[in-house]
Amino acid sequence: MITNHQNLSGTSVANLSLVNTDVTGKLYTIERLLICNTDTTAVTVSLYLDDGAGETIYLLKNTNIPIGVTLDFLNGIPLSYESKYNLAIVLGDAAFTADVMFNQK
Secondary structure: OOEEEEEEEEEEEEOOOOOOOOOOOEEEEEEEEEEEEEEOOEEEEEEEEEEOOEEEEEEEEEEEEEOOOOOOOOOOOOOEOOOOOOOEEEOOOOOEEEEEEEEEO
16 A cells, blocks of 8 residues: 655646556555645645546535645545546645645555
8 A cells, every 4th residue: 555645736736646557447446535724724626537538527626625624535435446547636726735645555
């Protein structure tokens, strides 16, 4: 299992997936995904699966996270998805900041 951490800022899309080397049919599993608002205001966040060819599956869309709150997205229920997708996260404003930590295998 790999534990990853990323500092998020602005509206740049952060790719949370492991590097995909064209392993067709492989499943990735996220066992824990925490998003912490590190900003001085409430932030909005979108989390989604993207296949790079125009298919986007939103898991969260413009979800509000109050000041100082950590969102436990999976709440103990693992998320598995095909390797053709990238798991991505983006904040809703250029001034927002947040941290994300997740376990992936």
